[in-house]
Amino acid sequence: MSKTYHLTTPLSEEDVCQLKAGDIVYLNGIVYTARDAAHKKLVDLLDEGKELPFDMKGAVIYFVGPTPPKPGDPIGSAGPTTSYRMDSYSPKLINEQGLKGMIGKGKRNQDVIDACVKSKAIYFGATGGAGALLARQIKSAEVIAYPELGPEAIRKIEVVDFPLTVINDTYGQDMYLMGRAQYEIKD
Amino acid sequence: MKEIQYKDIVQAIRDCIIYSGTNLPQDSYKALQNAYENEKSPVCKEVLKQLLENADIASNEARPLCQDTGLAVFFVKVGEDVKIKGGSLKKAINEGTEKGYKDGYLRASTCHWDTRANLKDEVGYNLPAIIHFDLVEGDELEIEYAAKGGGSENVSRATVFAPAKGRKGIVEYVKQVISDAGPNPCPPLTVGVGIGGTFEKAVISSKHALFRELGSVNPDPVLDSMEKELMVELNKLGIGAMGMGGTQTVLGVHIEKNPCHIASLPVSVNVQCHSSRHTVIKF
Ligand code: SF4
Numbered sequence: 370m371s372k373t374y375h376l377t378t379p380l381s382e383e384d385v386c387q388l389k390a391g392d393i394v395y396l397n398g399i400v401y402t403a404r405d406a407a408h409k410k411l412v413d414l415l416d417e418g419k420e421l422p423f424d425m426k427g428a429v430i431y432f433v434g435p436t437p438p439k440p441g442d443p444i445g446s447a448g449p450t451t452s453y454r455m456d457s458y459s460p461k462l463i464n465e466q467g468l469k470g471m472i473g474k475g476k477r478n479q480d481v482i483d484a485c486v487k488s489k490a491i492y493f494g495a496t497g498g499a500g501a502l503l504a505r506q507i508k509s510a511e512v513i514a515y516p517e518l519g520p521e522a523i524r525k526i527e528v529v530d531f532p533l534t535v536i537n538d539t540y541g542q543d544m545y546l547m548g549r550a551q552y553e554i555k556d
Numbered sequence: 557m558k559e560i561q562y563k564d565i566v567q568a569i570r571d572c573i574i575y576s577g578t579n580l581p582q583d584s585y586k587a588l589q590n591a592y593e594n595e596k597s598p599v600c601k602e603v604l605k606q607l608l609e610n611a612d613i614a615s616n617e618a619r620p621l622c623q624d625t626g627l628a629v630f631f632v633k634v635g636e637d638v639k640i641k642g643g644s645l646k647k648a649i650n651e652g653t654e655k656g657y658k659d660g661y662l663r664a665s666t667c668h669w670d671t672r673a674n675l676k677d678e679v680g681y682n683l684p685a686i687i688h689f690d691l692v693e694g695d696e697l698e699i700e701y702a703a704k705g706g707g708s709e710n711v712s713r714a715t716v717f718a719p720a721k722g723r724k725g726i727v728e729y730v731k732q733v734i735s736d737a738g739p740n741p742c743p744p745l746t747v748g749v750g751i752g753g754t755f756e757k758a759v760i761s762s763k764h765a766l767f768r769e770l771g772s773v774n775p776d777p778v779l780d781s782m783e784k785e786l787m788v789e790l791n792k793l794g795i796g797a798m799g800m801g802g803t804q805t806v807l808g809v810h811i812e813k814n815p816c817h818i819a820s821l822p823v824s825v826n827v828q829c830h831s832s833r834h835t836v837i838k839f
Contacts (some may be wrong), residue, residue, distance in 0.1 A: 475740035497742035528600030548801020
Protein backbone atom coordinates (compact mmCIF):
# COMPACT_ATOMS: atom_id res chain seq x y z
CA MET A 370 0.00 0.00 0.00
CA SER A 371 1.42 3.38 -0.92
CA LYS A 372 2.07 5.89 1.87
CA THR A 373 2.07 9.68 1.90
CA TYR A 374 4.97 11.74 3.28
CA HIS A 375 5.75 15.42 3.77
CA LEU A 376 9.49 16.07 3.42
CA THR A 377 11.70 19.13 3.52
CA THR A 378 15.01 19.58 1.69
CA PRO A 379 17.91 18.98 2.08
CA LEU A 380 17.03 15.28 2.29
CA SER A 381 18.82 12.95 4.68
CA GLU A 382 19.59 9.29 4.19
CA GLU A 383 16.83 8.52 6.66
CA ASP A 384 14.33 10.61 4.64
CA VAL A 385 15.00 8.73 1.43
CA CYS A 386 15.38 5.21 2.81
CA GLN A 387 11.84 5.17 4.22
CA LEU A 388 10.38 5.81 0.75
CA LYS A 389 9.11 3.03 -1.51
CA ALA A 390 8.22 3.13 -5.20
CA GLY A 391 4.60 4.32 -5.51
CA ASP A 392 4.63 6.46 -2.35
CA ILE A 393 3.31 10.02 -2.56
CA VAL A 394 5.60 12.81 -1.32
CA TYR A 395 4.77 16.48 -0.81
CA LEU A 396 8.10 18.24 -0.98
CA ASN A 397 9.01 21.54 0.69
CA GLY A 398 12.07 23.76 0.71
CA ILE A 399 14.82 24.64 -1.75
CA VAL A 400 15.12 22.72 -5.01
CA TYR A 401 17.49 23.42 -7.93
CA THR A 402 16.42 23.30 -11.57
CA ALA A 403 18.67 21.87 -14.28
CA ARG A 404 18.24 20.22 -17.69
CA ASP A 405 20.84 18.47 -19.83
CA ALA A 406 22.77 21.58 -20.88
CA ALA A 407 23.22 22.64 -17.23
CA HIS A 408 24.05 19.06 -16.18
CA LYS A 409 26.83 18.95 -18.73
CA LYS A 410 28.28 22.14 -17.30
CA LEU A 411 28.06 20.80 -13.73
CA VAL A 412 29.85 17.59 -14.63
CA ASP A 413 32.48 19.54 -16.60
CA LEU A 414 33.15 21.63 -13.48
CA LEU A 415 33.67 18.47 -11.43
CA ASP A 416 36.00 17.02 -14.06
CA GLU A 417 38.05 20.22 -13.88
CA GLY A 418 38.12 19.97 -10.08
CA LYS A 419 36.13 23.19 -9.65
CA GLU A 420 33.39 24.05 -7.19
CA LEU A 421 29.71 23.63 -8.05
CA PRO A 422 27.34 26.64 -8.01
CA PHE A 423 25.30 25.03 -5.19
CA ASP A 424 25.79 22.46 -2.46
CA MET A 425 24.84 19.06 -3.85
CA LYS A 426 24.76 17.30 -0.47
CA GLY A 427 21.18 16.26 0.24
CA ALA A 428 20.01 18.39 -2.69
CA VAL A 429 17.07 17.76 -4.99
CA ILE A 430 17.31 18.66 -8.69
CA TYR A 431 14.19 19.36 -10.74
CA PHE A 432 14.50 18.63 -14.47
CA VAL A 433 12.56 21.59 -15.85
CA GLY A 434 12.84 24.42 -18.36
CA PRO A 435 10.02 26.80 -17.40
CA THR A 436 8.19 29.25 -19.65
CA PRO A 437 9.08 32.93 -19.05
CA PRO A 438 7.24 34.31 -15.99
CA LYS A 439 4.38 36.71 -16.54
CA PRO A 440 5.00 40.09 -14.86
CA GLY A 441 4.67 39.69 -11.08
CA ASP A 442 5.06 35.89 -11.08
CA PRO A 443 8.14 34.11 -9.72
CA ILE A 444 8.12 31.57 -12.56
CA GLY A 445 6.15 30.54 -15.64
CA SER A 446 4.64 27.11 -16.20
CA ALA A 447 7.00 24.53 -14.79
CA GLY A 448 6.31 20.83 -15.31
CA PRO A 449 8.98 18.14 -15.60
CA THR A 450 10.93 17.32 -18.75
CA THR A 451 11.84 13.78 -19.86
CA SER A 452 14.58 12.53 -17.57
CA TYR A 453 16.58 10.07 -19.68
CA ARG A 454 18.55 12.96 -21.14
CA MET A 455 20.15 13.38 -17.70
CA ASP A 456 20.99 9.66 -17.31
CA SER A 457 24.63 10.03 -18.28
CA TYR A 458 25.18 12.76 -15.66
CA SER A 459 23.05 11.79 -12.65
CA PRO A 460 25.09 8.81 -11.29
CA LYS A 461 28.18 10.97 -10.81
CA LEU A 462 26.20 13.58 -8.88
CA ILE A 463 24.56 10.88 -6.74
CA ASN A 464 27.63 8.75 -6.04
CA GLU A 465 30.25 11.47 -5.65
CA GLN A 466 28.35 14.58 -4.58
CA GLY A 467 25.52 13.34 -2.38
CA LEU A 468 22.58 14.32 -4.60
CA LYS A 469 19.53 12.80 -2.88
CA GLY A 470 16.61 13.49 -5.18
CA MET A 471 15.73 14.06 -8.83
CA ILE A 472 12.35 15.18 -10.14
CA GLY A 473 11.34 14.45 -13.71
CA LYS A 474 9.17 12.24 -15.86
CA GLY A 475 9.86 9.04 -17.78
CA LYS A 476 12.20 6.09 -17.46
CA ARG A 477 15.77 6.16 -16.09
CA ASN A 478 18.50 3.75 -17.15
CA GLN A 479 20.04 0.99 -15.03
CA ASP A 480 23.06 3.15 -14.09
CA VAL A 481 20.79 5.69 -12.42
CA ILE A 482 18.70 3.00 -10.73
CA ASP A 483 21.90 1.37 -9.43
CA ALA A 484 23.26 4.70 -8.17
CA CYS A 485 19.98 5.28 -6.29
CA VAL A 486 20.51 1.95 -4.51
CA LYS A 487 24.24 2.31 -3.90
CA SER A 488 24.30 5.89 -2.65
CA LYS A 489 20.69 6.21 -1.44
CA ALA A 490 18.82 8.59 -3.69
CA ILE A 491 15.29 8.84 -5.06
CA TYR A 492 13.93 9.50 -8.51
CA PHE A 493 10.57 11.26 -8.16
CA GLY A 494 7.99 11.65 -10.89
CA ALA A 495 5.94 14.83 -11.22
CA THR A 496 2.95 15.01 -13.56
CA GLY A 497 4.20 15.89 -17.03
CA GLY A 498 2.19 18.54 -18.79
CA ALA A 499 0.75 19.90 -15.54
CA GLY A 500 2.95 22.99 -15.78
CA ALA A 501 0.34 25.53 -14.68
CA LEU A 502 -0.71 23.44 -11.67
CA LEU A 503 2.86 22.71 -10.53
CA ALA A 504 3.96 26.35 -10.91
CA ARG A 505 1.47 27.23 -8.16
CA GLN A 506 3.57 25.25 -5.70
CA ILE A 507 6.70 27.28 -6.51
CA LYS A 508 6.92 30.32 -4.27
CA SER A 509 10.15 31.90 -5.47
CA ALA A 510 12.74 31.43 -8.18
CA GLU A 511 16.15 32.95 -8.78
CA VAL A 512 18.67 32.21 -11.52
CA ILE A 513 21.93 31.24 -9.79
CA ALA A 514 24.01 29.98 -12.72
CA TYR A 515 24.23 29.96 -16.53
CA PRO A 516 21.70 32.72 -17.33
CA GLU A 517 22.82 32.40 -20.96
CA LEU A 518 20.98 29.08 -21.13
CA GLY A 519 17.64 30.89 -20.87
CA PRO A 520 14.96 28.38 -19.82
CA GLU A 521 17.76 25.91 -19.11
CA ALA A 522 19.59 28.13 -16.59
CA ILE A 523 20.03 26.78 -13.06
CA ARG A 524 17.39 28.25 -10.77
CA LYS A 525 17.10 28.06 -7.03
CA ILE A 526 13.39 27.61 -6.35
CA GLU A 527 11.36 27.29 -3.20
CA VAL A 528 8.57 24.73 -3.35
CA VAL A 529 5.60 24.22 -1.04
CA ASP A 530 3.83 20.85 -0.91
CA PHE A 531 5.11 19.97 -4.36
CA PRO A 532 3.23 16.77 -5.36
CA LEU A 533 5.48 13.85 -6.32
CA THR A 534 5.39 10.09 -6.73
CA VAL A 535 8.39 7.89 -5.92
CA ILE A 536 9.39 6.16 -9.17
CA ASN A 537 12.79 4.63 -8.29
CA ASP A 538 13.54 4.00 -4.63
CA THR A 539 16.71 3.03 -2.75
CA TYR A 540 15.77 -0.66 -3.05
CA GLY A 541 15.94 -0.87 -6.84
CA GLN A 542 12.17 -0.86 -7.33
CA ASP A 543 10.59 0.88 -10.32
CA MET A 544 7.04 2.25 -10.13
CA TYR A 545 6.68 2.23 -13.94
CA LEU A 546 7.37 -1.50 -14.11
CA MET A 547 5.27 -2.31 -11.04
CA GLY A 548 2.30 -0.24 -12.22
CA ARG A 549 2.36 -1.58 -15.73
CA ALA A 550 2.69 -5.20 -14.59
CA GLN A 551 -0.52 -4.74 -12.64
CA TYR A 552 -2.58 -3.48 -15.58
CA GLU A 553 -0.99 -5.05 -18.66
CA ILE A 554 -3.28 -7.57 -20.38
CA LYS A 555 -1.33 -10.24 -22.25
CA ASP A 556 -3.21 -12.42 -24.75
CA MET B 557 -9.31 36.23 -56.80
CA LYS B 558 -9.62 36.70 -53.04
CA GLU B 559 -7.32 39.16 -51.30
CA ILE B 560 -6.20 38.54 -47.73
CA GLN B 561 -4.15 41.09 -45.82
CA TYR B 562 -0.72 40.05 -44.57
CA LYS B 563 -1.29 41.76 -41.23
CA ASP B 564 -4.59 39.92 -40.71
CA ILE B 565 -2.81 36.59 -41.05
CA VAL B 566 -0.08 37.67 -38.62
CA GLN B 567 -2.72 38.76 -36.10
CA ALA B 568 -4.80 35.58 -36.46
CA ILE B 569 -1.78 33.32 -36.02
CA ARG B 570 -0.55 35.28 -33.00
CA ASP B 571 -3.94 35.12 -31.31
CA CYS B 572 -4.44 31.44 -32.04
CA ILE B 573 -1.02 30.55 -30.63
CA ILE B 574 -1.63 32.43 -27.39
CA TYR B 575 -5.08 30.91 -27.02
CA SER B 576 -3.87 27.38 -27.79
CA GLY B 577 -0.98 27.62 -25.36
CA THR B 578 -3.33 28.26 -22.46
CA ASN B 579 -6.59 26.55 -23.45
CA LEU B 580 -6.85 22.84 -24.00
CA PRO B 581 -9.18 22.31 -26.97
CA GLN B 582 -12.65 20.92 -26.21
CA ASP B 583 -11.98 17.54 -27.80
CA SER B 584 -8.80 16.96 -25.78
CA TYR B 585 -10.48 18.08 -22.56
CA LYS B 586 -13.45 15.79 -23.16
CA ALA B 587 -11.17 12.87 -23.97
CA LEU B 588 -9.33 13.42 -20.67
CA GLN B 589 -12.64 13.53 -18.80
CA ASN B 590 -13.63 10.22 -20.38
CA ALA B 591 -10.28 8.72 -19.46
CA TYR B 592 -10.74 9.95 -15.90
CA GLU B 593 -14.15 8.33 -15.65
CA ASN B 594 -13.00 5.00 -17.12
CA GLU B 595 -9.61 4.66 -15.42
CA LYS B 596 -9.40 1.69 -13.04
CA SER B 597 -6.08 2.56 -11.38
CA PRO B 598 -6.41 5.01 -8.47
CA VAL B 599 -2.90 6.39 -9.11
CA CYS B 600 -3.67 7.18 -12.76
CA LYS B 601 -7.06 8.57 -11.80
CA GLU B 602 -5.27 11.04 -9.56
CA VAL B 603 -2.91 11.99 -12.43
CA LEU B 604 -5.87 12.54 -14.77
CA LYS B 605 -7.56 14.66 -12.12
CA GLN B 606 -4.41 16.81 -11.94
CA LEU B 607 -4.41 17.17 -15.73
CA LEU B 608 -8.01 18.38 -15.78
CA GLU B 609 -7.27 20.76 -12.91
CA ASN B 610 -4.21 21.96 -14.76
CA ALA B 611 -6.31 22.71 -17.84
CA ASP B 612 -8.76 24.70 -15.70
CA ILE B 613 -5.99 26.71 -14.03
CA ALA B 614 -4.28 27.37 -17.37
CA SER B 615 -7.47 28.63 -18.94
CA ASN B 616 -8.69 30.68 -15.96
CA GLU B 617 -5.33 32.33 -15.29
CA ALA B 618 -4.08 32.45 -18.90
CA ARG B 619 -1.00 30.35 -18.08
CA PRO B 620 0.68 27.92 -20.48
CA LEU B 621 -0.72 24.39 -20.03
CA CYS B 622 2.75 22.94 -20.23
CA GLN B 623 6.21 24.50 -20.05
CA ASP B 624 6.99 22.80 -23.35
CA THR B 625 4.95 25.04 -25.60
CA GLY B 626 6.35 23.15 -28.54
CA LEU B 627 7.56 23.88 -31.99
CA ALA B 628 4.84 25.56 -34.03
CA VAL B 629 3.60 23.17 -36.73
CA PHE B 630 1.26 24.29 -39.52
CA PHE B 631 -0.61 22.56 -42.32
CA VAL B 632 -1.67 25.22 -44.77
CA LYS B 633 -4.13 24.80 -47.63
CA VAL B 634 -3.80 27.73 -50.02
CA GLY B 635 -6.32 28.20 -52.79
CA GLU B 636 -4.85 29.05 -56.18
CA ASP B 637 -7.15 32.08 -56.28
CA VAL B 638 -5.85 33.58 -53.03
CA LYS B 639 -3.65 36.65 -53.10
CA ILE B 640 -1.82 37.78 -49.97
CA LYS B 641 -1.53 41.58 -49.89
CA GLY B 642 1.43 43.20 -48.22
CA GLY B 643 3.85 40.29 -47.87
CA SER B 644 4.37 36.56 -48.28
CA LEU B 645 2.27 33.90 -46.58
CA LYS B 646 5.31 32.10 -45.19
CA LYS B 647 6.63 35.30 -43.65
CA ALA B 648 3.21 36.10 -42.18
CA ILE B 649 3.03 32.69 -40.49
CA ASN B 650 6.52 33.04 -39.04
CA GLU B 651 5.89 36.59 -37.87
CA GLY B 652 2.61 35.55 -36.24
CA THR B 653 4.37 32.64 -34.58
CA GLU B 654 7.11 34.83 -33.13
CA LYS B 655 4.60 37.38 -31.86
CA GLY B 656 2.33 34.73 -30.35
CA TYR B 657 5.12 32.92 -28.50
CA LYS B 658 6.63 36.18 -27.25
CA ASP B 659 3.45 38.00 -26.28
CA GLY B 660 1.95 34.89 -24.70
CA TYR B 661 5.01 34.25 -22.48
CA LEU B 662 5.44 30.90 -24.19
CA ARG B 663 8.83 29.22 -24.37
CA ALA B 664 11.31 29.64 -27.22
CA SER B 665 12.38 26.05 -27.84
CA THR B 666 14.22 26.07 -31.17
CA CYS B 667 17.96 25.50 -30.99
CA HIS B 668 20.96 24.70 -33.18
CA TRP B 669 21.16 20.95 -33.80
CA ASP B 670 24.81 20.74 -32.78
CA THR B 671 25.74 23.58 -30.44
CA ARG B 672 22.18 23.42 -28.95
CA ALA B 673 22.27 27.23 -28.68
CA ASN B 674 18.80 28.78 -28.55
CA LEU B 675 17.91 30.42 -31.87
CA LYS B 676 15.69 33.15 -30.46
CA ASP B 677 18.07 35.98 -31.30
CA GLU B 678 19.67 34.57 -34.42
CA VAL B 679 16.57 33.26 -36.23
CA GLY B 680 13.66 34.51 -34.14
CA TYR B 681 11.70 33.63 -31.00
CA ASN B 682 10.69 29.96 -31.40
CA LEU B 683 11.36 30.23 -35.13
CA PRO B 684 11.35 28.83 -37.69
CA ALA B 685 7.81 27.46 -37.69
CA ILE B 686 7.40 24.06 -39.34
CA ILE B 687 5.06 24.70 -42.28
CA HIS B 688 3.55 22.18 -44.72
CA PHE B 689 1.95 23.90 -47.70
CA ASP B 690 -0.64 22.37 -49.97
CA LEU B 691 -1.86 24.16 -53.08
CA VAL B 692 -5.57 23.58 -53.74
CA GLU B 693 -8.23 24.83 -56.12
CA GLY B 694 -10.44 27.75 -55.15
CA ASP B 695 -10.08 30.86 -53.01
CA GLU B 696 -9.83 29.47 -49.49
CA LEU B 697 -7.02 29.71 -47.02
CA GLU B 698 -7.04 27.16 -44.20
CA ILE B 699 -4.33 27.10 -41.57
CA GLU B 700 -4.17 24.22 -39.10
CA TYR B 701 -1.88 24.76 -36.12
CA ALA B 702 -0.52 22.49 -33.42
CA ALA B 703 2.11 22.99 -30.72
CA LYS B 704 4.35 19.94 -30.82
CA GLY B 705 6.24 19.09 -27.65
CA GLY B 706 9.58 17.31 -27.64
CA GLY B 707 8.74 14.51 -25.19
CA SER B 708 6.23 12.88 -27.50
CA GLU B 709 8.11 13.69 -30.69
CA ASN B 710 11.18 11.88 -29.33
CA VAL B 711 9.38 8.52 -29.20
CA SER B 712 7.88 8.78 -32.71
CA ARG B 713 9.15 6.27 -35.29
CA ALA B 714 8.93 5.44 -38.99
CA THR B 715 9.89 2.47 -41.16
CA VAL B 716 9.34 0.99 -44.61
CA PHE B 717 7.96 -2.55 -44.58
CA ALA B 718 7.84 -5.11 -47.35
CA PRO B 719 4.20 -5.23 -48.54
CA ALA B 720 3.73 -8.73 -47.10
CA LYS B 721 3.71 -7.28 -43.57
CA GLY B 722 0.26 -5.85 -44.26
CA ARG B 723 -2.25 -4.73 -41.65
CA LYS B 724 -1.05 -7.19 -39.05
CA GLY B 725 2.52 -5.91 -39.34
CA ILE B 726 1.36 -2.33 -38.98
CA VAL B 727 -0.65 -3.08 -35.84
CA GLU B 728 2.32 -4.90 -34.30
CA TYR B 729 4.64 -2.01 -35.16
CA VAL B 730 2.39 0.63 -33.59
CA LYS B 731 2.08 -1.50 -30.45
CA GLN B 732 5.85 -1.84 -30.23
CA VAL B 733 6.43 1.90 -30.62
CA ILE B 734 3.93 2.79 -27.88
CA SER B 735 5.14 0.00 -25.60
CA ASP B 736 8.78 1.13 -25.92
CA ALA B 737 7.76 4.74 -25.28
CA GLY B 738 6.17 3.81 -21.94
CA PRO B 739 5.85 6.81 -19.61
CA ASN B 740 8.13 9.16 -21.59
CA PRO B 741 5.69 10.92 -23.97
CA CYS B 742 3.21 11.96 -21.23
CA PRO B 743 0.35 9.51 -21.79
CA PRO B 744 -2.61 9.32 -22.32
CA LEU B 745 -1.70 9.79 -25.96
CA THR B 746 -3.07 10.58 -29.35
CA VAL B 747 -1.38 8.25 -31.83
CA GLY B 748 -1.07 9.42 -35.43
CA VAL B 749 -0.35 6.72 -38.00
CA GLY B 750 0.62 7.44 -41.60
CA ILE B 751 0.51 4.57 -44.06
CA GLY B 752 1.75 4.50 -47.62
CA GLY B 753 3.17 7.06 -50.00
CA THR B 754 6.91 7.49 -49.97
CA PHE B 755 8.94 7.48 -46.75
CA GLU B 756 8.44 11.19 -46.04
CA LYS B 757 4.80 11.15 -47.16
CA ALA B 758 3.97 8.56 -44.50
CA VAL B 759 5.70 10.67 -41.85
CA ILE B 760 3.86 13.86 -42.83
CA SER B 761 0.56 11.96 -42.90
CA SER B 762 1.17 10.65 -39.39
CA LYS B 763 1.74 14.22 -38.22
CA HIS B 764 -1.37 15.47 -39.94
CA ALA B 765 -3.42 12.67 -38.38
CA LEU B 766 -2.76 14.27 -34.98
CA PHE B 767 -4.65 17.39 -36.05
CA ARG B 768 -7.93 15.48 -36.40
CA GLU B 769 -10.57 15.99 -33.74
CA LEU B 770 -10.44 13.41 -30.97
CA GLY B 771 -13.58 11.30 -30.96
CA SER B 772 -14.23 11.82 -34.67
CA VAL B 773 -14.81 8.80 -36.91
CA ASN B 774 -12.49 7.88 -39.77
CA PRO B 775 -14.58 7.98 -42.97
CA ASP B 776 -12.63 5.01 -44.38
CA PRO B 777 -14.23 1.84 -42.91
CA VAL B 778 -11.01 -0.20 -43.05
CA LEU B 779 -9.01 2.50 -41.27
CA ASP B 780 -11.86 2.98 -38.82
CA SER B 781 -11.74 -0.68 -37.85
CA MET B 782 -7.95 -0.53 -37.54
CA GLU B 783 -8.23 2.51 -35.28
CA LYS B 784 -10.70 0.70 -33.04
CA GLU B 785 -8.53 -2.41 -32.93
CA LEU B 786 -5.47 -0.35 -32.03
CA MET B 787 -7.32 1.55 -29.28
CA VAL B 788 -8.08 -1.75 -27.58
CA GLU B 789 -4.62 -3.21 -28.16
CA LEU B 790 -2.75 -0.10 -26.95
CA ASN B 791 -4.87 0.24 -23.83
CA LYS B 792 -4.05 -3.39 -23.02
CA LEU B 793 -0.39 -2.37 -22.66
CA GLY B 794 -1.28 -1.11 -19.18
CA ILE B 795 0.92 2.00 -19.38
CA GLY B 796 -1.73 4.41 -18.06
CA ALA B 797 -1.55 8.14 -17.39
CA MET B 798 2.09 9.27 -16.97
CA GLY B 799 3.09 5.59 -17.19
CA MET B 800 2.03 4.81 -13.63
CA GLY B 801 0.16 1.69 -14.74
CA GLY B 802 -3.47 1.93 -15.77
CA THR B 803 -6.16 1.19 -18.28
CA GLN B 804 -6.25 4.52 -20.18
CA THR B 805 -3.09 4.80 -22.28
CA VAL B 806 -4.47 6.31 -25.49
CA LEU B 807 -7.17 8.91 -26.08
CA GLY B 808 -7.34 8.27 -29.81
CA VAL B 809 -5.69 6.55 -32.77
CA HIS B 810 -5.89 8.45 -36.06
CA ILE B 811 -4.78 6.86 -39.32
CA GLU B 812 -4.16 8.48 -42.70
CA LYS B 813 -3.38 6.47 -45.82
CA ASN B 814 -1.75 7.11 -49.19
CA PRO B 815 -1.29 4.99 -52.30
CA CYS B 816 2.04 3.09 -52.15
CA HIS B 817 4.78 2.12 -54.54
CA ILE B 818 4.19 -1.53 -55.57
CA ALA B 819 7.38 -2.50 -53.75
CA SER B 820 6.85 -0.84 -50.39
CA LEU B 821 4.68 -0.23 -47.36
CA PRO B 822 5.91 2.85 -45.46
CA VAL B 823 4.52 3.27 -41.93
CA SER B 824 5.00 6.17 -39.54
CA VAL B 825 3.85 6.59 -35.96
CA ASN B 826 3.75 10.14 -34.63
CA VAL B 827 2.92 10.41 -30.96
CA GLN B 828 1.14 13.33 -29.30
CA CYS B 829 0.92 13.77 -25.54
CA HIS B 830 -2.22 14.44 -23.51
CA SER B 831 -1.56 18.16 -23.96
CA SER B 832 -2.82 18.05 -27.54
CA ARG B 833 -2.98 21.71 -28.45
CA HIS B 834 -4.36 22.08 -31.95
CA THR B 835 -6.70 24.42 -33.78
CA VAL B 836 -7.71 25.60 -37.24
CA ILE B 837 -8.06 29.07 -38.75
CA LYS B 838 -10.09 29.67 -41.90
CA PHE B 839 -10.03 32.79 -44.05
S1 SF4 C 1 5.19 15.52 -23.83
FE1 SF4 C 1 3.56 17.08 -23.95
S2 SF4 C 1 2.72 17.29 -21.89
FE2 SF4 C 1 4.67 16.19 -21.75
S3 SF4 C 1 6.15 17.80 -21.30
FE3 SF4 C 1 6.15 17.50 -23.52
S4 SF4 C 1 4.65 18.96 -24.33
FE4 SF4 C 1 4.32 18.81 -22.13
